[in-house]
Amino acid sequence: xxxxVVTQIGILVNNIDEAAQAYADLLGVExxxxxxxxxxEIASTKYLGKSTLARSKQAFFxxxxxxxxxxLEPDHEPSTWRHDLDxxxxxxxxIAFNIxxxxxxxxxxxxxxxxxxxxxEWIGGRYSYIDAKETxxxxxxxxxxDK
Amino acid sequence: xxxxVVTQIGILVNNIDEAAQAYADLLGVExxxxxxxxxxEIASTKYLGKSTLARSKQAFFxxxxxxxxxxLEPDHEPSTWRHDLDxxxxxxxxIAFNIxxxxxxxxxxxxxxxxxxxxxEWIGGRYSYIDAKETxxxxxxxxxxDK
Numbered sequence: 001x002x003x004x005v006v007t008q009i010g011i012l013v014n015n016i017d018e019a020a021q022a023y024a025d026l027l028g029v030e031x032x033x034x035x036x037x038x039x040x041e042i043a044s045t046k047y048l049g050k051s052t053l054a055r056s057k058q059a060f061f062x063x064x065x066x067x068x069x070x071x072l073e074p075d076h077e078p079s080t081w082r083h084d085l086d087x088x089x090x091x092x093x094x095i096a097f098n099i100x101x102x103x104x105x106x107x108x109x110x111x112x113x114x115x116x117x118x119x120x121e122w123i124g125g126r127y128s129y130i131d132a133k134e135t136x137x138x139x140x141x142x143x144x145x146d147k
Numbered sequence: 148x149x150x151x152v153v154t155q156i157g158i159l160v161n162n163i164d165e166a167a168q169a170y171a172d173l174l175g176v177e178x179x180x181x182x183x184x185x186x187x188e189i190a191s192t193k194y195l196g197k198s199t200l201a202r203s204k205q206a207f208f209x210x211x212x213x214x215x216x217x218x219l220e221p222d223h224e225p226s227t228w229r230h231d232l233d234x235x236x237x238x239x240x241x242i243a244f245n246i247x248x249x250x251x252x253x254x255x256x257x258x259x260x261x262x263x264x265x266x267x268e269w270i271g272g273r274y275s276y277i278d279a280k281e282t283x284x285x286x287x288x289x290x291x292x293d294k
Contacts, residue, residue, distance in 0.1 A: 004174040006210040009156065009242060011284050022282035025259070027151040063153040065212055090284040092239040095156060112172070135169035137158050137237040 001099050001109075001142070008068050008096035010141060012085045016073035020059040023069065032059050038122040045120035047079050054079035070096075080118045080129050080139065094129060096141035102126055105142055114140075148246050148256075148289070155243035156216050157288060159232045163220035167206040170216065179206050185269040192267035194226050201226035217243075227265045227276050227286065241276060243288035249273055252289055261287075 013019040016034055024031040037043060037055045045052050054077035061069040072093065074081030084093055099105045106116055106128050117139070118129040130140040160166040163181055171178040184190060184202045192199050201224035208216040219240065221228035231240055246252045253263055253275050264286070266275040277287040 001173065001175075004176065004208075004210055006156065006214060006216070009153065013284055019282070019284065026148065026279075026283065028148075029151065061151075063151055064214060067153060067211060067214065069153070088235075091280075092242075092285055095239075132173075133238075135166070136173065137160055137166065138239055 001097055001105055002101075003097050003099060005066055005097065006095050007066055007098045007143065008070050008094075008141065009063075009092060010070045010072055010094040010096065011091065012072050012074070012081060012093045013090050014073065014085070016057045016059055016071050019071050019073075023059075023061050023071065027061055027063070029061065032061065034059050037120070042123060043120040045079070045118065047118045050078070052079060053077045054082065056081050084139075092138075094139040094141040096127075096143050099142045099144055102128060102142060102144045106130070109140075148244055148252055149248075150244050150246060152213055152244065153242050154213055154215070154245045154290065155241075155288065156210075156214070156239060157241040157243065158216060158218050158238065159228060159240045160218050160220050160237050161232070163204045163206055163218050166218050166220075170206075170208050170218065174208055174210070176208065179208065181206050184267070189270060190267040192226070192265065194265045197225070199226060200224045201229065203228050231286075239285070241286040241288040243274075243290050246289045246291055249275060249289060249291045253277070256287075 020031050035058050040053045056072045056074040059071040063069050072081050115131045116128050117131045125145040128142045132140050167178050182205050187200045203219045203221040206218040210216050219228055256277055262278045264276050264278045272292040275289045279287050
């Protein structure tokens with residue numbers, strides 16, 4: 001991957017307002033703004049190889065020099081967020097690494113037997129979720145920020 | 148808690164040798180030594196208020212300036228590790244914060260409605276697992292290292 005620094009812990013929730021308030025209370029910070037992933041025409045989200053309109057509400061908490069907790073409340077369109085929330089319930093969905101060269105890194109992981117389950121874009125970058133449940137016992141997210 | 152820096156991501160696994168090798172391969176590092184939590188006479192582990200002989204194999208990977216991934220393969224004595232592994236399967240068990248003044252912090256969290264589910268000691272410190280599934284959607288670990 002070219003890095004071993006975890007930059008995000010992603011947590012699926014049913015009610016992001018309540019969960020964000022609970023984290024704000026725990027961490028002693030203001031409740032952050034709730035935002036939403038990019039619109040479909042920007043995100044071009046693909047889940048299991050198919051285009052999807054799925055979006056997710058998001059809230060971020062800084063929990064270290066290089067790391068955020070991301071709360072995610074997905075809509076009901078097909079996505080790894082909705083699938084895992086419906087299948088496993090609320091809880092941690094992924095840990096993320098910031099990488100450079102998305103295609104190359106995804107190809108390298110695919111060759112090692114991992115599978116890309118969802119990808120999308122935002123203004124300024126792109127992400128990929130990699131199913132690593134069998135060996136690493138979790139989902140990886142790769143994040144690439146444009147320079 | 149007096150901190151908002153996450154210092155550990157704890158992951159339950161059935162086979163720590165295999166999982167540690169998979170993480171070593173992903174991160175491009177040597178497979179670390181597999182260690183084990185302190186013996187019962189040092190750990191004085193309590194799970195749901197009762198003493199238990201439970202121990203867990205452990206392996207650590209540095210994934211940031213202040214943060215490790217901890218792999219945990221518990222034995223079959225009663226513990227939050229064994230309970231969650233049997234109930235939810237392999238995957239992330241907790242995120243940890245390093246705190247000072249364990250009793251005070253546990254008391255403060257208990258007053259906020261959280262519940263301590265397990266605690267124990269090692270030579271040089273102590274830990275407490277706090278059930279925060281209802282509001283934070285995960286288990287917190289508090290770690291206190293003696294100065």
